[in-house]
Amino acid sequence: MSNLTPRDATTRAADTDRIQVAQLLTEATAKGRLELGEYEQRLVKAYAAQTYEQLDRLTEDLPEAAEASHRRGASKPAPKTLLLAILSGFERRGRWNVPGQITTFTLFGGGVVDLRYADFTSANVDIHAYSIMGGQTILLPPEINLEVRGIGVMGGFEHNVDGTGTPGAPKVTIRGFSLWGGVGVKRKNRKPGGPEPSVP
Incomplete structure (x- = not known):
């Protein structure tokens, strides 16, 4: 369940937020929590998400969401x-x-x-x-x-x-x-x- 307030829920998500949720979904799939078809469906929705609430819905049933801070953090790109x-x-x-x-x-x-x-x-x-x-x-x-x-x-x-x-x-x-x-x-x-x- 999301801990976002209504105001937070409607805040627009950034590219870095979408990328972090995509990484979280990949981690869950690697651990066998998501089948390939469901993973790809959620991934497409994550990239299309506009708000934090939409992103939260895609990960709220995954333990990885509680273990990782996957929103509002500046994502550090990998080195060249x-x-x-x-x-x-x-x-x-x-x-x-x-x-x-x-x-x-x-x-x-x-x-x-x-x-x-x-x-x-x-x-x-x-x-x-x-x-x-x-x-x-x-x-x-x-x-x-x-x-x-x-x-x-x-x-x-x-x-x-x-x-x-x-x-x-x-x-x-x-x-x-x-x-x-x-x-x-x-x-x-x-x-x-x-x-x-x-x-x-």
Whole structure:
């Protein structure tokens, strides 16, 4: 049950409040308290929520809500991330904190950035993706908003990505280029049971 006063309940929520509730829902799902379908329904509602009351309704039956201070606190974005694959590879999968800026670079190598099970710490995420005679794939869940600005020179930089995202959900902007390489961008549904195992 919410402890909000009527005045608090109608106070407009900020992006940071929505992100914190999304993290709380992800934690509850990881512990098996929510099935995948219900988790995704609540997640869409959390991103669309306008008030604290609407956010509270999505978490009031979860023990995690009592354990965490998930509203009115300034959310601290994760630090910038650099992922390199030079004659090698990188993978960022499973549950991890997505920063506001990620730079990926592949040279005679490959990489995967999977955002489907990750915790966003910023409402806007810039990914600078570069592939030179290498390749990388960026996977997004259905609700994330997307803008792709990259270019391919004798290579590919995928722009035709299915789906439109959910109003209020974080926005990912992908920039960069590929030279004799490729940057793939795909929406992919989550699977019951959590993230797919990493490929060695």
